[in-house]
Amino acid sequence: MTKFNALSRQYWPTLVLFAFLLASWQAAVSFGGIREYLLPAPLTVWNALWHGDTSWSQHIWTTTFEIIGAFVLAAGTGMALGVAIAWSPLLANALVPFLVFVNTLPKVAIAPLFLIWMGYGIFPNMLMGALIGFFPVVINTAVGLSQVEADMLDLGRVFSAPKWKIFLKIRIPNALPYILSALKITATAAVVGAIVGEFVASQKGLGYVIQTTQSSMNTSVAFAALIWISAVGLALYGAVVLAAHLWAPWAEGVD
Amino acid sequence: MIYEAASGPVEALARISLSVDAGEFVSLVGPSGCGKSTLLRIVAGLRPATAGTVSVAGREVTRPIPDIGMVFQAPILLKWRTILENVLLPAELAGKDAGALRGRAIELLEMAGLHGFADKLPRELSGGMQQRASLCRALLLDPPLLLMDEPFGALDAMTRDDMALELLRIWGEHDLAREARKTVVFVTHSIPEAVFLSDRVVVMSPRPGRIAADLRIDLPRPRTVELRATEAFGRLNLEIFRTLTGRTVGATAAG
Numbered sequence: 001m002t003k004f005n006a007l008s009r010q011y012w013p014t015l016v017l018f019a020f021l022l023a024s025w026q027a028a029v030s031f032g033g034i035r036e037y038l039l040p041a042p043l044t045v046w047n048a049l050w051h052g053d054t055s056w057s058q059h060i061w062t063t064t065f066e067i068i069g070a071f072v073l074a075a076g077t078g079m080a081l082g083v084a085i086a087w088s089p090l091l092a093n094a095l096v097p098f099l100v101f102v103n104t105l106p107k108v109a110i111a112p113l114f115l116i117w118m119g120y121g122i123f124p125n126m127l128m129g130a131l132i133g134f135f136p137v138v139i140n141t142a143v144g145l146s147q148v149e150a151d152m153l154d155l156g157r158v159f160s161a162p163k164w165k166i167f168l169k170i171r172i173p174n175a176l177p178y179i180l181s182a183l184k185i186t187a188t189a190a191v192v193g194a195i196v197g198e199f200v201a202s203q204k205g206l207g208y209v210i211q212t213t214q215s216s217m218n219t220s221v222a223f224a225a226l227i228w229i230s231a232v233g234l235a236l237y238g239a240v241v242l243a244a245h246l247w248a249p250w251a252e253g254v255d
Numbered sequence: 256m257i258y259e260a261a262s263g264p265v266e267a268l269a270r271i272s273l274s275v276d277a278g279e280f281v282s283l284v285g286p287s288g289c290g291k292s293t294l295l296r297i298v299a300g301l302r303p304a305t306a307g308t309v310s311v312a313g314r315e316v317t318r319p320i321p322d323i324g325m326v327f328q329a330p331i332l333l334k335w336r337t338i339l340e341n342v343l344l345p346a347e348l349a350g351k352d353a354g355a356l357r358g359r360a361i362e363l364l365e366m367a368g369l370h371g372f373a374d375k376l377p378r379e380l381s382g383g384m385q386q387r388a389s390l391c392r393a394l395l396l397d398p399p400l401l402l403m404d405e406p407f408g409a410l411d412a413m414t415r416d417d418m419a420l421e422l423l424r425i426w427g428e429h430d431l432a433r434e435a436r437k438t439v440v441f442v443t444h445s446i447p448e449a450v451f452l453s454d455r456v457v458v459m460s461p462r463p464g465r466i467a468a469d470l471r472i473d474l475p476r477p478r479t480v481e482l483r484a485t486e487a488f489g490r491l492n493l494e495i496f497r498t499l500t501g502r503t504v505g506a507t508a509a510g
Contacts, residue, residue, distance in 0.1 A: 157301055158323060
């Protein structure tokens with residue numbers, strides 16, 4: 001209860017501002033003569049969120065699935081590459097320039113290639129999300145694994161610990177807050193990637209819904225889709241924050 | 256135990272020949288940069304000696320050996336582990352059964368006045384308590400040789416004097432025969448601390464580090480707080496101070 005009180009004390013200005021903006025927006029459309037195909041009123045968007053001809057559940061599910069897949073893929077490959085880089089200088093020299101090159105490519109520009117190679121489907125969109133989101137995980141994993149106090153490594157060596165054990169007991173826990181911090185970025189990037197992928201090639205998903213509203217001028221549906229996208233994105237972000245809280249409570253406030 | 260270690264390109268240490276008896280408490284005193292910490296790390300097998308050899312109990316040291324426990328200037332406790340888990344870390348790193356050593360770890364914590372803190376995280380303890388936990392960790396595997404690198408250097412003066420007494424008590428000054436005590440090599444830049452703790456004080460001069468004096472401290476054990484006020488204590492302090500600064504007369508008022 002006290003926690004709730006603290007939260008409400010912290011967030012009431014946000015809520016007040018949000019309510020004010022919504023009310024002004026509604027007023028501007030209702031009384032200000034703004035045409036709804038340009039800017040639909042909040043109430044119209046609210047209706048489009050739940051009703052209308054759009055079968056939201058399948059689009060939401062498709063996009064969510066893509067986002068989660070992208071996130072898992074980015075986290076998995078990102079951590080594996082980060083470990084490889086931190087483990088061996090040889091691998092670091094081989095991989096880092098290549099990864100930097102891949103990261104500098106504008107991912108949107110690669111999306112049409114994915115369409116040529118893989119056609120329509122969920123997987124290429126997942127891959128797009130993973131491609132946008134994996135880089136911070138690589139970097140933060142590698143940094144977190146190497147940013148260990150020299151004395152702490154000496155401590156490991158005093159007890160004749162083998163390299164892999166120092167990795168397991170000291171380096172990896174040390175990297176955990178860094179990794180979790182990168183995963184917050186990845187959660188957002190996965191959403192962007194999935195939507196970009198859907199824009200280029202898709203027959204389902206929230207990005208696809210937005211694309212179709214362009215021709216039909218169904219602006220309220222586009223707004224509704226945006227809200228669903230941010231809901232999915234926020235849920236994933238919240239899950240990562242929660243995981244950080246549970247797995248690395250000692251590192252609160254590291255990022 | 257005999258060690259002789261020598262120079263590198265920077266010539267941190269030169270022509271050092273020193274032997275420490277089993278059960279002896281020896282302090283290395285010297286100004287910053289005299290190589291006392293380097294010397295300690297060479298003894299621990301953490302740094303290679305460019306010339307010369309170190310042997311512990313008749314065996315030459317070229318890499319860390321299990322007979323050594325080490326305490327660093329910072330407690331370097333792993334912040335994601337509880338105090339008890341931190342104390343048990345050496346067992347895990349050395350591939351020993353940590354479960355079997357739990358009892359000993361708890362005993363050590365009690366001896367160090369940390370009962371009730373076993374399940375706390377390091378950040379919940381004061382600096383002095385953290386350093387005591389790190390002493391417990393160094394003692395877990397019961398090493399005959401304990402190396403301490405300015406372990407109380409980061410503590411405030413009062414805690415520091417307390418810790419000196421604690422250390423002597425844990426070392427077994429009151430209850431163990433001399434042969435049963437651990438051999439301690441203690442690095443410090445505090446002259447009174449060295450005199451108070453040690454059987455012998457080795458004074459080092461800087462760049463390249465060499466031994467300037469080797470003094471036997473024939474003060475009665477167990478050492479008490481009152482000892483600090485005695486004339487003999489003051490005389491030894493002064494003698495070491497003079498050796499360090501190269502002054503012979505009227506050095507007491509010098510700053």
